Amino acid sequence: MRPEREKDIKNTETGGVRRPSLFRCPVCGEGLLRTESGLVCANGHSFDRARSGYVNLLTGRPPRLEGDTREMVAARSAFLEKGYYAALRRELESISVGTPEGVLLDAGCGEGWFLENIAPARHTAALDLSKFAASAAAKRLGARERENVEVAVASVYDMPLASGGVSLILSVFAPWCGAEFRRLLGKGGVLAVAVPGAEHLAELKRIIYDRPPHPEPKEHRHEGFELAEEKRVTYRIELESAEDALELFRMTPHSRSGEAHPERIASSDVRTVTADFDLAVYRRV
Numbered sequence: 001m002r003p004e005r006e007k008d009i010k011n012t013e014t015g016g017v018r019r020p021s022l023f024r025c026p027v028c029g030e031g032l033l034r035t036e037s038g039l040v041c042a043n044g045h046s047f048d049r050a051r052s053g054y055v056n057l058l059t060g061r062p063p064r065l066e067g068d069t070r071e072m073v074a075a076r077s078a079f080l081e082k083g084y085y086a087a088l089r090r091e092l093e094s095i096s097v098g099t100p101e102g103v104l105l106d107a108g109c110g111e112g113w114f115l116e117n118i119a120p121a122r123h124t125a126a127l128d129l130s131k132f133a134a135s136a137a138a139k140r141l142g143a144r145e146r147e148n149v150e151v152a153v154a155s156v157y158d159m160p161l162a163s164g165g166v167s168l169i170l171s172v173f174a175p176w177c178g179a180e181f182r183r184l185l186g187k188g189g190v191l192a193v194a195v196p197g198a199e200h201l202a203e204l205k206r207i208i209y210d211r212p213p214h215p216e217p218k219e220h221r222h223e224g225f226e227l228a229e230e231k232r233v234t235y236r237i238e239l240e241s242a243e244d245a246l247e248l249f250r251m252t253p254h255s256r257s258g259e260a261h262p263e264r265i266a267s268s269d270v271r272t273v274t275a276d277f278d279l280a281v282y283r284r285v
């Protein structure tokens, strides 16, 4: 039984109905109610909704990783808008269609581009450590207007959601956080993880690095999960311009590497780049 205060209750001041949020209070762990201006828990902790529609639920210690910068988010939005990663998005969409109804969580949603077609059809919570990403995702997904879509700033290592309440988690180019995935997914729940494959952006990496870094080996055995499906999505991207190649660089973690030489991109004639994604689908056991 859920506590009484989590049900819809009348807001006597506005006459409106406050609906329960998918998110939990990051301070006390109680359920949160959605109000006109944000989220509030029974203990009075409140979190304002930004104009774009996201809520910042990051509290306490600074997170382990840095969120994406404004520049990274802008570059990725511009790049993704051109559809270069549409094949991966379609794969994720078909996973969502094939997963039983229930809450979808995007753990590290970026600007929400991969969720754009999925979110309207499901009860969706999207999280990102970057407020710039969360803001872009909230706008893209209509978090302000849609009752079934909520976007928050939070760490994937400490997600403000109830245990066992999620049926599908998407983790796209986001950190693996096994303990949280296990806690959040109900039995039979599905976890879809997309990471860059060994050949991803190989042509670009050969230009910007003197010695391109080796990708980390993939590990598919994880406590609490069985691998249901593994798929490699590989194809060639024909970039329209050197500017697109630079955007591609700026949106990746390579832009934070001290070893990279992005200035070489403009003088290169790189136009064809390999897209290579490893997609793994796990079932919670």
Ligand SMILES: [Zn+2]
Residues within 6 Å of the ligand: 025, 026, 027, 028, 029, 030, 041, 042, 043, 044, 045
């Ligand atoms: Zn609270």
